[in-house]
Amino acid sequence: MMKRLLFVLITCTALWAQAEDLIVSNIKKFGSEDSFSIRVSNGEIVEIGALSLEEAHVIDGGGGYVTPGYIDSGSTFGIEEVGLSTRAEDQKYEGEAMGAGFNPSLAYHAGSSIAPSLLAEGVTHVFLKPEIGKDVFAGQGTLVSLSGQTVPGKSTAVFAYLGERGRENAGNSRAAALQRLLLGLEEARLFVRKRRAYESGSLRELAFSYQDLVALADVITGQKKLVIYVDRASEIESVLAAIEPFDINIVLMGAREAWKVTEAIVSSNTPVILNALDNLPLSFDRLGARLDQPKLLQEAGITFAFMTENLYSDTRMLSQAAGVAVSYGLRWQDALNAITLNPALIWGEEGLGSVEVGKNATFAVWDGDPLEVTSKTTLIVIDGKLINRKNRQDLLKERYQSLGDGGAPYVYR
Amino acid sequence: MLRVFLLLFAAWSVTAAPFDSTYQIPISPPTLIQGATILTAAGKQIAQGYVYFRDGKIVDVGVGDWQGDPPANLREIDGSGRWLTPGIIDVHSHLGNYPAPSYESHRDGNEATAPVTAEVWAEHSVWPQDPQFPLALAGGVTSMQILPGSANLIGGRGVTLKNVPGRSVMEMKFPGAPHGLKMACGENPKRVYGSQDKSPSTRMGNVAGYRQAWAEAVAYQQSWVEYEASVKLAKNDTDKESKSMPMRDLKLETLVGVLEGEILVHNHCYRADEMAVMIEISKEFGYSIAAFHHAVEAYKVADLLAANDICAAVWADWWRFKMESFDGIKENIALVEKAGACAVVHSDSAWGIQRLNQEAAKAMAAGNRMGLGLNEANAIRWITINAAKALGIERITGSIESGKAADLVLWDGNPFSVYTKTTQVFIDGALRYDRAQGLKPVTDFELGHRSAE
Numbered sequence: 001m002m003k004r005l006l007f008v009l010i011t012c013t014a015l016w017a018q019a020e021d022l023i024v025s026n027i028k029k030f031g032s033e034d035s036f037s038i039r040v041s042n043g044e045i046v047e048i049g050a051l052s053l054e055e056a057h058v059i060d061g062g063g064g065y066v067t068p069g070y071i072d073s074g075s076t077f078g079i080e081e082v083g084l085s086t087r088a089e090d091q092k093y094e095g096e097a098m099g100a101g102f103n104p105s106l107a108y109h110a111g112s113s114i115a116p117s118l119l120a121e122g123v124t125h126v127f128l129k130p131e132i133g134k135d136v137f138a139g140q141g142t143l144v145s146l147s148g149q150t151v152p153g154k155s156t157a158v159f160a161y162l163g164e165r166g167r168e169n170a171g172n173s174r175a176a177a178l179q180r181l182l183l184g185l186e187e188a189r190l191f192v193r194k195r196r197a198y199e200s201g202s203l204r205e206l207a208f209s210y211q212d213l214v215a216l217a218d219v220i221t222g223q224k225k226l227v228i229y230v231d232r233a234s235e236i237e238s239v240l241a242a243i244e245p246f247d248i249n250i251v252l253m254g255a256r257e258a259w260k261v262t263e264a265i266v267s268s269n270t271p272v273i274l275n276a277l278d279n280l281p282l283s284f285d286r287l288g289a290r291l292d293q294p295k296l297l298q299e300a301g302i303t304f305a306f307m308t309e310n311l312y313s314d315t316r317m318l319s320q321a322a323g324v325a326v327s328y329g330l331r332w333q334d335a336l337n338a339i340t341l342n343p344a345l346i347w348g349e350e351g352l353g354s355v356e357v358g359k360n361a362t363f364a365v366w367d368g369d370p371l372e373v374t375s376k377t378t379l380i381v382i383d384g385k386l387i388n389r390k391n392r393q394d395l396l397k398e399r400y401q402s403l404g405d406g407g408a409p410y411v412y413r
Numbered sequence: 414m415l416r417v418f419l420l421l422f423a424a425w426s427v428t429a430a431p432f433d434s435t436y437q438i439p440i441s442p443p444t445l446i447q448g449a450t451i452l453t454a455a456g457k458q459i460a461q462g463y464v465y466f467r468d469g470k471i472v473d474v475g476v477g478d479w480q481g482d483p484p485a486n487l488r489e490i491d492g493s494g495r496w497l498t499p500g501i502i503d504v505h506s507h508l509g510n511y512p513a514p515s516y517e518s519h520r521d522g523n524e525a526t527a528p529v530t531a532e533v534w535a536e537h538s539v540w541p542q543d544p545q546f547p548l549a550l551a552g553g554v555t556s557m558q559i560l561p562g563s564a565n566l567i568g569g570r571g572v573t574l575k576n577v578p579g580r581s582v583m584e585m586k587f588p589g590a591p592h593g594l595k596m597a598c599g600e601n602p603k604r605v606y607g608s609q610d611k612s613p614s615t616r617m618g619n620v621a622g623y624r625q626a627w628a629e630a631v632a633y634q635q636s637w638v639e640y641e642a643s644v645k646l647a648k649n650d651t652d653k654e655s656k657s658m659p660m661r662d663l664k665l666e667t668l669v670g671v672l673e674g675e676i677l678v679h680n681h682c683y684r685a686d687e688m689a690v691m692i693e694i695s696k697e698f699g700y701s702i703a704a705f706h707h708a709v710e711a712y713k714v715a716d717l718l719a720a721n722d723i724c725a726a727v728w729a730d731w732w733r734f735k736m737e738s739f740d741g742i743k744e745n746i747a748l749v750e751k752a753g754a755c756a757v758v759h760s761d762s763a764w765g766i767q768r769l770n771q772e773a774a775k776a777m778a779a780g781n782r783m784g785l786g787l788n789e790a791n792a793i794r795w796i797t798i799n800a801a802k803a804l805g806i807e808r809i810t811g812s813i814e815s816g817k818a819a820d821l822v823l824w825d826g827n828p829f830s831v832y833t834k835t836t837q838v839f840i841d842g843a844l845r846y847d848r849a850q851g852l853k854p855v856t857d858f859e860l861g862h863r864s865a866e
Binding site for chain 2 (some may be wrong): 044081082083084085117271277278279280281282283284286287296310314316317320323324327371372374375376392396397400401403404405410
């Protein structure tokens with residue numbers, strides 16, 4: 001009996017050590033040659049420095065460079081498996097029943113085969129971005145982890161599209177798109193104030209559906225942010241001015257001409273999500289698009305984060321976007337912040353975004369400069385767990401790397 | 414009557430063909446760039462070297478200091494700390510055909526009205542004032558092929574341009590470059606026509622469509638051969654005049670140009686199995702394929718491409734934006750190179766064309782991670798000389814060798830880094846872009862917009 005108890009105790013201790021404590025040793029911060037270790041316990045970083053490697057599962061970081069996991073602040077990963085294939089897409093609601101209420105994160109595919117390929121590029125989190133359907137409001141946004149195990153958290157934002165895309169859903173006028181946006185906020189404010197009257201049917205009929213009002217009510221009460229996709233400088237100014245009385249938290253997205261109206265953005269303390277690789281004057285709303293915009297916004301004191309936005313500029317290009325921003329004058333640390341710390345703060349996940357004691361243990365180790373196009377991760381930890389980065393692309397490579405060697409037929413490899 | 418015929422013939426043969434290039438090489442001073450790290454795309458990396466060029470041509474390239482006799486008006490450029498490469502060449506672009514801003518009235522790249530439109534020429538859609546041309550120049554692109562889109566099985570002729578300003582496309586055309594013929598496999602043609610309940614609506618419909626077009630081209634070619642033979646055998650002028658000349662068919666004329674080796678086939682084709690089928694068709698009708706574009710699965714048939722001397726032009730990491738791109742891998746280019754085939758990195762994008770050096774860098778790094786031992790001297794070829802080969806201009810440009818065009822790019826560091834930018838771009842020896850001096854072309858479109866100030 002005693003023997004058996006002892007055995008159980010020993011087993012438990014071993015499990016505890018393995019499950020609870022992970023040390024990644026022999027890693028550096030980029031720009032410094034001092035090597036250190038990170039101890040992870042219960043999903044948190046508990047110690048950083050020259051650590052005793054006993055009583056922990058130790059993984060040698062191989063002298064690589066550690067960064068927080070990268071966060072893509074606007075992508076359809078997990079709700080769009082492959083493009084031009086409607087049955088594999090859930091990022092857009094094209095029915096009439098709702099706009100702001102649409103929550104694509106409910107369709108999030110945690111088991112997507114795409115995730116390991118993105119993880120290999122250091123991306124651990126993605127802010128799911130609904131694509132515009134039939135309303136000016138496109139739906140809700142949610143930050144998701146690529147660990148494969150998490151169901152998405154609560155949505156933290158409602159998206160609205162102004163500019164060229166918004167106008168198409170508002171009777172073909174930018175003005176009407178902004179009016180629709182403001183009407184939504186007004187009705188949501190009324191809904192919040194007179195919820196009981198609404199429920200009992202004694203409130204006047206509202207233009208927005210119940211689902212939309214519930215989502216927008218969270219914007220009015222400050223529980224969700226309103227993300228506004230808009231590019232043209234004058235439109236940025238007019239929407240900021242029009243929304244000011246609602247006293248809500250907004251985030252600008254796209255914002256290709258933000259650099260021209262930095263004062264309005266700074267004074268409203270509005271963060272901005274940028275596609276940092278996009279400098280094309282593809283419309284009259286975007287004639288001011290430029291590659292040095294991140295530097296200009298940084299100088300103006302604006303908080304910004306980067307997104308990859310669509311399948312063509314894939315989530316795998318996130319660190320390239322940051323690197324290009326550096327080549328156009330942004331400081332290296334500020335570029336890294338735009339894909340780590342800044343998005344964590346903007347999307348309300350304060351535990352993410354930096355490698356510090358007390359923070360969530362979500363980080364990557366790189367074989368070179370973490371923003372360089374020739375670098376790749378050597379390991380990824382999410383919520384304290386080592387993640388398997390092996391992916392379909394690796395398997396395809398292995399299958400075909402020695403063509404015509406007379407070996408087994410390809411499908412038996 | 415014979416005299417009239419001969420005169421007409423003579424006049425026709427000395428007059429320039431319609432739409433010929435009118436590009437003129439500008440006069441620039443003899444130039445010496447010295448002290449740079451040079452990637453010639455024709456051999457090893459030169460750690461500290463020089464390039465001397467004059468009258469638009471590279472005269473001398475070598476290690477150390479140039480020992481030549483400096484002319485009085487020599488322009489000297491200090492290359493120390495910089496890298497010098499051949500001008501970047503993009504084999505797949507739609508600049509000018511899908512210009513910015515991208516409004517409906519600007520979309521001129523797909524004549525999507527019939528599955529075979531070999532009669533259209535991409536150059537007739539090129540808007541020289543597309544503000545995306547200068548952005549590509551800032552990325553070091555000195556030449557590019559503009560292709561029709563991929564809505565059609567056979568989309569029309571492509572054109573190779575110098576990245577120079579022009580009031581017409583003729584002023585931009587690369588002198589002596591052959592036309593391309595755009596063909597497209599897979600999803601796009603069958604989606605475009607299948608959605609209208611027309612053929613092709615399947616991949617087998619695609620293949621029938623190509624083969625029927627080539628069969629018609631062979632018959633058309635034969636009708637001309639027979640006509641010319643009958644004229645030759647004519648007993649006298651009256652007899653000669655009695656032979657009826659076939660009517661020109663612009664569609665079949667283009668296809669015959671391919672059969673006769675004057676026009677190069679650029680075949681949009683993602684999947685390995687479809688590339689293999691396209692090679693069969695080329696053999697059936699006796700033409701060659703210069704390059705498979707968007708060949709996301711080239712790594713699966715790299716041996717086949719090598720054996721048939723076909724280039725694979727691909728992105729470094731685009732993938733999953735449609736089913737036929739689902740198997741894209743970052744090692745693709747490196748595996749094509751390993752198999753001994755001609756590897757090319759292309760853009761098909763007004764974003765990507767600004768950073769082809771970075772795309773090549775990604776491919777190089779992916780290859781090295783699997784132990785292929787690639788270096789900058791390999792990778793530069795994917796965006797210069799190999800691209801030139803695919804376009805049939807490899808004897809004129811694409812490498813830094815004496816006698817070649819002085820299409821050159823100076824970079825502020827190793828071009829295979831995300832942090833590196835061009836400093837100067839030369840086309841035929843003329844300085845067309847200088848970042849520090851603010852020298853850059855400004856298109857008509859860009860003038861006077863308050864919002865871009």
